[in-house]
Amino acid sequence: MDSFFQQLVNGVALGSIYALIALGYTMVYGVLRFINFAHADILMLGAFSAYFLSPAIQQIFPLPGIGGALVVMLLAAIICAGIGVGVEFCAYRPLRKRPNLAVLITAIGVSLLIEYTCQHRAVFGAETRPFPQLIAERNLDLVGLTVSNLDVLVVVMTVILLVVMWLVVNRTKIGTAMRALSFNREAAALMGIDINRVISFTFAMGSALAAVAGVLYALKAPGIEPLMGIHPGLRAFVAAVLGGIGNLPGASLGGLILGLLETFAGGIAGLSNYRDAIAFSILILILLFRPAGILGKNSVEKV
Amino acid sequence: MSLKGGKRWLLLGFLLAVFLSWVSGFLNPYDRGVWIDCGINVILAVSLNLILGYTGQFSLGHAGFMSVGGYTAAKLTLVTVALIPASFHPLAFVIACLLGGLAAAVAGLIVGIPSLRLRGDYLAIVTLGAGEIIRVIWQNTEAVGGASGLSGIPKSTTLGWTFAFAVLTIYVVLCLVNSTYGRGFIAVADDELAADAMGINPVRYKVTAFVVGAFFAGIAGALYAHHKQTIVPTGFDWLKSVDIVVMVILGGMGRTPGVIVAAILLTWLPEQLRVIADYRMIVYALLIILLMILRPQGLFTFKTRKGASVS
Secondary structure, eight states, rough: OHHHHHHHHHHHHHHHHHHHHHHHHHHHHHHSSSOOOTTTHHHHHHHHHHHHHHHHHHHHSSSSHHHHHHHHHHHHHHHHHHHHHHHHIIIIGGGGOOOOOOOOHHHHHHHEEEEEEHSTTTTTTOOBOOOOOOOOOEEEEEEEEEHHHHHHHHHHHHHHHHHHHHHHHHHHHHHEEEEHHHHEEEEEEEHTHHHHHHHHHHHHHHHHHHHHHHHHHHHHOOOOOTTTTHHHHHHHHHHHHHHOOOOOOHHHHHHHHHHHHHHHHSSSSGGGGGHHHHHHHHHOOOOOOOOTSSSOOOOOOOO | OOOOOOHHHHHHHHHHHHHHHGGGGSSSSSHHHHHHHHHHHHHHHHIIIIIISSSSSOOSHHHHHOOOOOOOOHHHHHHTTHHHHHHHHHHHHHHHHHHHHHHHHHHHHHHHHTTTTTHHHHHHHHHOOOHHHHHHHHHHHHGGTTTEEEEEEEOOOOHHHHHHHHHHHHHHHHHHHHHHHHHHHHHHHHHHHHHTTTTTTTTHHHHHHHHHHHHHHHHHHHHHHHHHBHHHGGSSHHHHHHHHHHHHHHHHHHHHHHHHHHHHHHHHHHHGGGGGHHHHHHHHHHHHHHHHHHHHTTOOOOOOSSSOOOO
16 A cells, blocks of 8 residues: 555656646647647756756855755746747747648657757767756655655646646736637737737747756656657647646646556556557547547537 | 550559669669668658648658558568578568558558547647557567567568559559549548538548558558568657658648659758768758748649648
8 A cells, every 4th residue: 555655656746747848738739729849859958958057056056955956947947938939939930820730840840950959969969968966855754655855846846837827827918818819819919919929928938837847857867868858748748638738727637647647557567668658549549539638628610 | 455544654664663673783782772762762752642642631650550561561571481482482572562551551440540530730649649659569569579670571672663662652642633533532631621511521531541541651661671671660650750741741742743752852862961960860850840931832843732731
């Protein structure tokens, strides 16, 4: 029974990271109706920003330590927000009036471009690098369960960021604009909403979330490399679809479910090799039987 | 005996294939290999063009169907090669290729029937997922070598056979879309709802395109397996599917001649760019983005459109 709860804790921690990444997918999809394949690579860039920033931050803030780690995350988020806005401006904006297919292929192109550029030996190189210890890992004893302080941090950060995102989308002016855009882009433009500004803002937020998730993911990963984003990115995408893409609480719920499934499937011998296949099977089943996701609203395709 | 229209071209193509199999004796093995690669990619691109270009269904799982054909044919050959006298090996190879195609067509049917109810991005994701699931299955099946794949496959693929299968693919796809029946593919791509209202059953057309496309992808996979002599599951990941999609888009969706040129160009060019191998993939990724922004209708498209488009 103890090991069950232990697995549960591990699953929730893993699921929280997926949820954080899924939030970014969902926000971009909600506003632009396309799957930002490059999201997983922004996550990787976030981890690498932290990697290169932390020696400099160490001069000012004590590292490892929670304060310094938060500063590193904040800076990585700012850098990635900039990159996200830049990618949107250069690659997606010229395609604003084109069919989804063109944007989807461009997104794949952007993802490949970031991956291959970073793998080049003049940039990061393909080898795995050890990630600096931003926070000393300690095991806390919580009512008989061993919980890493990193896991607690991940869960707390995810909850805080989810609440912040929810407030931004539902309680601010730009959030209202985002929802208007997602409802009907043309009508929103006619109401005087600056579409490009709202889309840039969405990309900045989504990329910042990805950067934070990247740093948190790297803290627990054995190391960082240019392709590190692909696996968590895939799971998070499935999570976003599972919860109902475009739906913030749905993305978190989907992330949790996927994290738990993966942890428990990993514990069963023979199933762990099929983890990717399981993630994809869930994705396909959801798309076939409930394309709107668990929390999404069913919409009728209009002519 | 009088042959009309397309059949004359088919016959001419097969004669050329016979001629090429004679010529290939004079080529050095490297060049021959590159030209066989070109032929295989032409088959892949033309068959995907039926699905993506003419019928407008965005499939990112073509490499998955290719792997079904490749694994089926390779396993058949490896099992039977010792039992069949050597003089029958070419015949057995062709039969293995066709069976590989059939297996891929069945996979296409299984994937296609449920997933073709979806559209656009969702269809792309589901086919991507299906292709990846197929890959994971190969990776975990010990009978086909698991993660290390199958090796020691006899080198049966010749330039002549590759060319003959490429001609067959082009012939079947062109005859299909240029027939009265085939107008339905283009109608589905142009406007599915309107096609439905006109009495065309979109699902049937989409599944037909999917199965025929998968069949030829399977043949290409079989040729590939008997050309490279070794196949590993990671060789059929979704990036391979993206490669084929890029060939179709570069050539122009629903434009077979352009797609053939693009497939040859995208096979031949990387071989010439070995000098800048480090930058090759970066250039490739940039090419995809720039192509979509600047010339989404394809490089070789100058006339009015037919079928689906991304422009």
